[in-house]
Amino acid sequence: MVRNKTTLLELKTELEIIKEGENVLEQKRDALIKEIMKMVDIVDTRRKKLNEHMRSCYNVLIKAFMENGGKIEKEDFVKTELKVVEKTFLGLVVPKIDFKISSKPNIKIDSNIFTDLARESFFEALKMILELSEIEIKIWKLSEELKKTMIRVNALKFYYTPKYEKEIKEIKNHLEENEREFISIIKKLKKY
Secondary structure: OOOOHHHHHHHHHHHHHHHHHHHHHHHHHHHHHHHHHHHHHHHHHHHHHHHHHHHHHHHHHHHHHHHOOOOOOOOOOOEEEEEEEEEEEOOEEEEEEEEEEEEOOOOOOOOOHHHHHHHHHHHHHHHHHHHHHHHHHHHHHHHHHHHHHHHHHHHHHHHHHHHHHHHHHHHHHHHHHHHHHHHHHHHHHHHO
């Protein structure tokens, strides 16, 4: 490497860019951590609600089974629509799940109310499961991005920044030494 003022200026400029990049990546890391922590709390709450709802669903299903004399008729076909739309968060693609039940089985006049309640509660449970899975997938993707961002921040902070600072220091020392030699030579020449 050539040790001159031009190289020194180039290295200083590159070091500034590295430090700005490190700052941007640290901000991204902090935003990812904040979002993940917020979502983990949401997942905790929703998972508890889902568990309670599933207990309720099975209790209603047991009542329906008992009311129908130990058998439940096969339901007609249920039509559903499931759309997965990609959204972005901090440049990262995360899924957004839209779930709709477009047609339900016809309710028979002689049907048991517990059967209808069980059906509706399981449809609601399915929606809750899909919402929870959407959030968990987002957390997983954000965690992967956080891991990559932390590796980049650490590389800049602990490898590239010290490397550039060391190079800059060596070039400064070399230039100062050359300047001292030059002054020494000029002083000797003045004596003659």
